Amino acid sequence: MKENVLLRVHKVARYFGGLKAVDGVSFTVSSGEIVGLIGPNGAGKTTLFNLISGFLKPTAGEIFFRGVPIHGKRPNAIARLGVGRTFQIVKPFAELSVRDNVLAGMGAHIYPTLRAFGDYYHTPTAVAKADRILERVGLAPYADARADTLPIGLQRRLEIARALALSPLLLLLDESAAGLTHEEAAQLADLIRSLREEGITILLVEHNMRFAMNLCERIVVLNQGRVLAEGTPDKIQNNPAVIEAYLGHSGRVGGENE
Ligand SMILES: Nc1ncnc2c1ncn2[C@@H]1O[C@H](COP(=O)(O)OP(=O)(O)OP(=O)(O)O)[C@@H](O)[C@H]1O
Ligand SMILES: [Mg+2]
Numbered sequence: 001m002k003e004n005v006l007l008r009v010h011k012v013a014r015y016f017g018g019l020k021a022v023d024g025v026s027f028t029v030s031s032g033e034i035v036g037l038i039g040p041n042g043a044g045k046t047t048l049f050n051l052i053s054g055f056l057k058p059t060a061g062e063i064f065f066r067g068v069p070i071h072g073k074r075p076n077a078i079a080r081l082g083v084g085r086t087f088q089i090v091k092p093f094a095e096l097s098v099r100d101n102v103l104a105g106m107g108a109h110i111y112p113t114l115r116a117f118g119d120y121y122h123t124p125t126a127v128a129k130a131d132r133i134l135e136r137v138g139l140a141p142y143a144d145a146r147a148d149t150l151p152i153g154l155q156r157r158l159e160i161a162r163a164l165a166l167s168p169l170l171l172l173l174d175e176s177a178a179g180l181t182h183e184e185a186a187q188l189a190d191l192i193r194s195l196r197e198e199g200i201t202i203l204l205v206e207h208n209m210r211f212a213m214n215l216c217e218r219i220v221v222l223n224q225g226r227v228l229a230e231g232t233p234d235k236i237q238n239n240p241a242v243i244e245a246y247l248g249h250s251g252r253v254g255g256e257n258e
Pocket of ligand 1: 039
Protein backbone atom coordinates (compact mmCIF):
# COMPACT_ATOMS: atom_id res chain seq x y z
CA MET A 1 0.00 0.00 0.00
CA LYS A 2 1.26 3.49 -0.87
CA GLU A 3 2.39 5.49 2.15
CA ASN A 4 0.23 8.53 1.68
CA VAL A 5 -3.04 6.73 0.93
CA LEU A 6 -5.87 8.90 2.21
CA LEU A 7 -8.85 6.84 1.03
CA ARG A 8 -8.88 3.11 0.46
CA VAL A 9 -11.94 1.45 -1.03
CA HIS A 10 -11.57 -2.30 -0.75
CA LYS A 11 -13.84 -4.81 -2.54
CA VAL A 12 -16.88 -2.65 -1.83
CA ALA A 13 -20.30 -3.79 -3.00
CA ARG A 14 -23.79 -2.40 -2.67
CA TYR A 15 -26.79 -4.30 -3.96
CA PHE A 16 -30.32 -2.98 -4.27
CA GLY A 17 -32.35 -6.19 -4.33
CA GLY A 18 -30.99 -8.04 -7.34
CA LEU A 19 -29.26 -4.96 -8.78
CA LYS A 20 -25.52 -4.85 -8.20
CA ALA A 21 -25.08 -1.07 -8.26
CA VAL A 22 -21.52 -1.36 -6.91
CA ASP A 23 -19.98 -4.77 -7.34
CA GLY A 24 -16.58 -5.31 -5.76
CA VAL A 25 -14.84 -1.97 -6.29
CA SER A 26 -11.27 -1.36 -5.08
CA PHE A 27 -9.13 1.74 -5.55
CA THR A 28 -7.15 4.23 -3.50
CA VAL A 29 -6.76 7.99 -3.45
CA SER A 30 -3.51 9.46 -2.17
CA SER A 31 -3.10 12.76 -0.36
CA GLY A 32 -2.84 15.68 -2.74
CA GLU A 33 -4.32 13.95 -5.78
CA ILE A 34 -7.17 15.06 -8.00
CA VAL A 35 -8.83 11.81 -9.07
CA GLY A 36 -11.75 11.50 -11.47
CA LEU A 37 -14.45 8.85 -11.20
CA ILE A 38 -16.18 8.49 -14.54
CA GLY A 39 -18.52 6.02 -16.19
CA PRO A 40 -21.80 5.80 -18.09
CA ASN A 41 -25.14 6.64 -16.45
CA GLY A 42 -26.00 4.08 -13.79
CA ALA A 43 -22.39 2.88 -13.46
CA GLY A 44 -22.57 3.27 -9.67
CA LYS A 45 -20.65 6.53 -9.21
CA THR A 46 -23.11 8.31 -6.92
CA THR A 47 -23.77 5.08 -5.02
CA LEU A 48 -20.04 4.83 -4.38
CA PHE A 49 -20.00 8.43 -3.08
CA ASN A 50 -22.95 7.57 -0.83
CA LEU A 51 -21.01 4.57 0.49
CA ILE A 52 -17.84 6.59 1.16
CA SER A 53 -19.75 9.40 2.88
CA GLY A 54 -21.89 7.02 4.95
CA PHE A 55 -25.28 7.77 3.38
CA LEU A 56 -25.42 4.09 2.39
CA LYS A 57 -23.95 1.01 4.05
CA PRO A 58 -21.97 -1.41 1.89
CA THR A 59 -23.39 -4.87 1.27
CA ALA A 60 -19.78 -6.04 1.43
CA GLY A 61 -16.27 -4.64 1.58
CA GLU A 62 -14.38 -2.05 3.55
CA ILE A 63 -13.59 1.66 3.27
CA PHE A 64 -10.68 3.26 5.12
CA PHE A 65 -9.99 6.97 5.57
CA ARG A 66 -6.51 7.71 6.90
CA GLY A 67 -6.34 4.05 7.82
CA VAL A 68 -9.52 4.23 9.92
CA PRO A 69 -12.44 2.00 8.89
CA ILE A 70 -15.39 4.26 8.04
CA HIS A 71 -17.85 1.77 6.50
CA GLY A 72 -20.66 1.53 9.00
CA LYS A 73 -20.08 5.01 10.41
CA ARG A 74 -22.81 7.63 10.11
CA PRO A 75 -22.53 10.55 7.65
CA ASN A 76 -21.91 13.14 10.39
CA ALA A 77 -19.14 11.07 11.91
CA ILE A 78 -17.45 10.62 8.52
CA ALA A 79 -17.80 14.35 7.79
CA ARG A 80 -16.14 15.15 11.11
CA LEU A 81 -13.25 12.84 10.25
CA GLY A 82 -12.57 15.02 7.22
CA VAL A 83 -14.63 13.77 4.27
CA GLY A 84 -16.72 16.52 2.67
CA ARG A 85 -19.11 15.95 -0.21
CA THR A 86 -21.44 17.69 -2.61
CA PHE A 87 -24.65 16.27 -4.05
CA GLN A 88 -25.42 15.63 -7.71
CA ILE A 89 -28.85 17.17 -7.10
CA VAL A 90 -28.05 20.40 -5.25
CA LYS A 91 -29.71 20.53 -1.84
CA PRO A 92 -29.36 24.01 -0.34
CA PHE A 93 -31.71 25.12 2.43
CA ALA A 94 -33.69 27.16 -0.07
CA GLU A 95 -35.15 29.63 2.40
CA LEU A 96 -31.85 30.40 4.14
CA SER A 97 -29.25 32.89 3.01
CA VAL A 98 -26.10 31.73 1.27
CA ARG A 99 -24.10 32.49 4.44
CA ASP A 100 -26.54 30.60 6.66
CA ASN A 101 -26.25 27.58 4.37
CA VAL A 102 -22.52 27.46 5.08
CA LEU A 103 -23.16 27.94 8.81
CA ALA A 104 -25.61 25.05 8.65
CA GLY A 105 -22.88 22.95 7.05
CA MET A 106 -20.62 23.76 10.02
CA GLY A 107 -23.19 23.11 12.67
CA ALA A 108 -25.04 20.17 11.16
CA HIS A 109 -23.21 17.62 13.23
CA ILE A 110 -23.74 19.54 16.45
CA TYR A 111 -27.21 20.97 15.97
CA PRO A 112 -29.02 18.68 13.59
CA THR A 113 -32.26 20.67 13.45
CA LEU A 114 -32.51 24.02 11.75
CA ARG A 115 -34.28 25.50 14.76
CA ALA A 116 -31.41 24.61 17.07
CA PHE A 117 -28.99 25.87 14.44
CA GLY A 118 -30.75 29.24 14.31
CA ASP A 119 -30.70 29.57 18.09
CA TYR A 120 -27.09 28.67 18.74
CA TYR A 121 -24.79 28.77 15.78
CA HIS A 122 -24.45 32.44 14.81
CA THR A 123 -21.26 33.01 16.78
CA PRO A 124 -18.87 35.68 15.44
CA THR A 125 -16.18 33.04 14.89
CA ALA A 126 -18.51 30.81 12.87
CA VAL A 127 -19.80 33.73 10.81
CA ALA A 128 -16.24 34.88 10.07
CA LYS A 129 -15.30 31.36 8.95
CA ALA A 130 -18.40 31.14 6.74
CA ASP A 131 -17.49 34.47 5.14
CA ARG A 132 -13.92 33.30 4.51
CA ILE A 133 -15.26 30.20 2.76
CA LEU A 134 -17.68 32.27 0.66
CA GLU A 135 -14.79 34.55 -0.32
CA ARG A 136 -12.77 31.44 -1.19
CA VAL A 137 -15.37 30.06 -3.62
CA GLY A 138 -16.31 33.45 -5.09
CA LEU A 139 -19.70 33.73 -3.41
CA ALA A 140 -18.96 36.65 -1.05
CA PRO A 141 -21.15 39.09 -3.04
CA TYR A 142 -24.11 36.72 -2.59
CA ALA A 143 -23.71 36.04 1.15
CA ASP A 144 -27.06 37.61 2.06
CA ALA A 145 -29.02 36.35 -0.93
CA ARG A 146 -31.53 33.54 -0.46
CA ALA A 147 -29.92 30.32 -1.63
CA ASP A 148 -32.71 29.50 -4.06
CA THR A 149 -32.22 32.78 -5.95
CA LEU A 150 -28.75 31.73 -7.18
CA PRO A 151 -28.37 30.40 -10.72
CA ILE A 152 -27.36 26.74 -10.94
CA GLY A 153 -23.66 27.43 -11.48
CA LEU A 154 -23.51 29.39 -8.21
CA GLN A 155 -25.66 26.83 -6.38
CA ARG A 156 -23.00 24.28 -7.28
CA ARG A 157 -20.38 26.57 -5.75
CA LEU A 158 -22.57 26.88 -2.67
CA GLU A 159 -22.57 23.07 -2.45
CA ILE A 160 -18.77 23.23 -2.41
CA ALA A 161 -18.82 26.01 0.20
CA ARG A 162 -21.05 23.90 2.45
CA ALA A 163 -18.78 20.91 1.98
CA LEU A 164 -15.81 23.11 3.00
CA ALA A 165 -17.54 24.15 6.23
CA LEU A 166 -16.02 21.31 8.24
CA SER A 167 -12.53 21.84 6.75
CA PRO A 168 -12.35 18.50 4.90
CA LEU A 169 -9.13 16.71 3.94
CA LEU A 170 -10.96 14.88 1.17
CA LEU A 171 -13.62 16.50 -0.96
CA LEU A 172 -16.05 14.38 -3.00
CA LEU A 173 -17.59 16.39 -5.85
CA ASP A 174 -20.55 14.82 -7.67
CA GLU A 175 -20.88 16.44 -11.12
CA SER A 176 -20.02 19.96 -10.00
CA ALA A 177 -19.51 21.01 -13.62
CA ALA A 178 -22.93 19.82 -14.81
CA GLY A 179 -24.88 22.59 -16.51
CA LEU A 180 -21.97 25.04 -16.49
CA THR A 181 -20.78 26.98 -19.54
CA HIS A 182 -17.23 26.32 -20.72
CA GLU A 183 -16.10 29.52 -19.01
CA GLU A 184 -17.81 28.64 -15.72
CA ALA A 185 -16.33 25.15 -15.89
CA ALA A 186 -12.85 26.60 -16.43
CA GLN A 187 -13.32 28.84 -13.37
CA LEU A 188 -14.50 25.84 -11.36
CA ALA A 189 -11.42 23.88 -12.44
CA ASP A 190 -9.25 26.77 -11.19
CA LEU A 191 -11.08 26.72 -7.87
CA ILE A 192 -10.60 22.95 -7.51
CA ARG A 193 -6.89 23.28 -8.32
CA SER A 194 -6.48 25.99 -5.72
CA LEU A 195 -8.28 23.89 -3.10
CA ARG A 196 -5.81 21.14 -3.84
CA GLU A 197 -2.94 23.61 -3.43
CA GLU A 198 -4.34 24.30 0.04
CA GLY A 199 -4.02 20.62 0.87
CA ILE A 200 -7.47 19.28 0.05
CA THR A 201 -7.52 15.98 -1.87
CA ILE A 202 -10.23 15.75 -4.52
CA LEU A 203 -12.27 12.82 -5.83
CA LEU A 204 -14.74 13.97 -8.44
CA VAL A 205 -17.50 12.34 -10.45
CA GLU A 206 -17.86 13.95 -13.84
CA HIS A 207 -19.66 13.46 -17.16
CA ASN A 208 -17.99 16.47 -18.73
CA MET A 209 -14.96 14.72 -20.22
CA ARG A 210 -13.06 17.81 -21.24
CA PHE A 211 -13.33 19.05 -17.68
CA ALA A 212 -12.31 15.72 -16.11
CA MET A 213 -9.46 14.97 -18.51
CA ASN A 214 -7.93 18.44 -18.11
CA LEU A 215 -8.23 18.54 -14.35
CA CYS A 216 -7.57 15.02 -13.08
CA GLU A 217 -4.20 13.35 -12.75
CA ARG A 218 -5.75 9.94 -12.54
CA ILE A 219 -9.08 8.53 -13.63
CA VAL A 220 -11.01 5.51 -12.35
CA VAL A 221 -13.64 4.26 -14.80
CA LEU A 222 -16.68 2.47 -13.44
CA ASN A 223 -19.01 0.42 -15.61
CA GLN A 224 -21.94 -1.62 -14.32
CA GLY A 225 -20.67 -1.37 -10.76
CA ARG A 226 -17.12 -2.49 -11.50
CA VAL A 227 -13.80 -0.80 -12.14
CA LEU A 228 -13.27 -1.06 -15.88
CA ALA A 229 -9.98 0.83 -16.09
CA GLU A 230 -7.73 3.10 -14.09
CA GLY A 231 -4.91 5.37 -15.22
CA THR A 232 -3.86 8.73 -16.57
CA PRO A 233 -6.37 10.67 -18.70
CA ASP A 234 -4.35 9.87 -21.84
CA LYS A 235 -4.34 6.18 -21.12
CA ILE A 236 -8.06 6.16 -20.31
CA GLN A 237 -9.09 8.06 -23.44
CA ASN A 238 -7.32 5.51 -25.62
CA ASN A 239 -8.47 2.42 -23.72
CA PRO A 240 -10.60 0.27 -26.08
CA ALA A 241 -12.71 -1.14 -23.22
CA VAL A 242 -13.55 2.39 -22.03
CA ILE A 243 -14.45 3.54 -25.54
CA GLU A 244 -16.62 0.44 -25.95
CA ALA A 245 -18.44 1.04 -22.64
CA TYR A 246 -19.30 4.60 -23.67
CA LEU A 247 -20.24 3.59 -27.23
CA GLY A 248 -22.91 1.34 -25.77
CA HIS A 249 -24.44 4.35 -24.02
CA SER A 250 -23.90 7.66 -25.74
CA GLY A 251 -21.74 7.22 -28.81
CA ARG A 252 -18.42 8.58 -27.57
CA VAL A 253 -16.51 9.04 -24.37
CA GLY A 254 -18.42 11.60 -22.34
CA GLY A 255 -21.02 12.01 -25.06
CA GLU A 256 -24.10 13.50 -23.51
CA ASN A 257 -22.73 16.44 -21.57
CA GLU A 258 -19.98 17.50 -23.93
N1 LIG B 1 -31.58 3.81 -3.56
C1 LIG B 1 -31.59 3.03 -4.65
N2 LIG B 1 -32.47 2.02 -4.78
C2 LIG B 1 -32.47 1.23 -5.87
N3 LIG B 1 -31.61 1.36 -6.91
C3 LIG B 1 -30.73 2.36 -6.84
C4 LIG B 1 -30.65 3.26 -5.72
N4 LIG B 1 -29.65 4.14 -5.94
C5 LIG B 1 -29.14 3.83 -7.13
N5 LIG B 1 -29.76 2.77 -7.68
C6 LIG B 1 -29.44 2.13 -8.95
O1 LIG B 1 -28.06 1.79 -8.89
C7 LIG B 1 -27.44 1.99 -10.17
C8 LIG B 1 -26.30 2.95 -10.01
O2 LIG B 1 -26.82 4.25 -9.74
P1 LIG B 1 -25.90 5.51 -9.48
O3 LIG B 1 -26.81 6.64 -9.15
O4 LIG B 1 -24.86 5.15 -8.51
O5 LIG B 1 -25.25 5.72 -10.91
P2 LIG B 1 -24.32 6.90 -11.44
O6 LIG B 1 -23.11 6.26 -11.97
O7 LIG B 1 -24.17 7.95 -10.42
O8 LIG B 1 -25.20 7.44 -12.66
P3 LIG B 1 -25.39 8.94 -13.23
O9 LIG B 1 -24.20 9.17 -14.11
O10 LIG B 1 -26.64 8.83 -14.03
O11 LIG B 1 -25.50 9.88 -12.09
C9 LIG B 1 -28.54 2.48 -11.10
O12 LIG B 1 -29.05 1.37 -11.80
C10 LIG B 1 -29.57 3.06 -10.15
O13 LIG B 1 -30.85 2.99 -10.70
MG1 LIG C 1 -24.68 9.93 -10.28
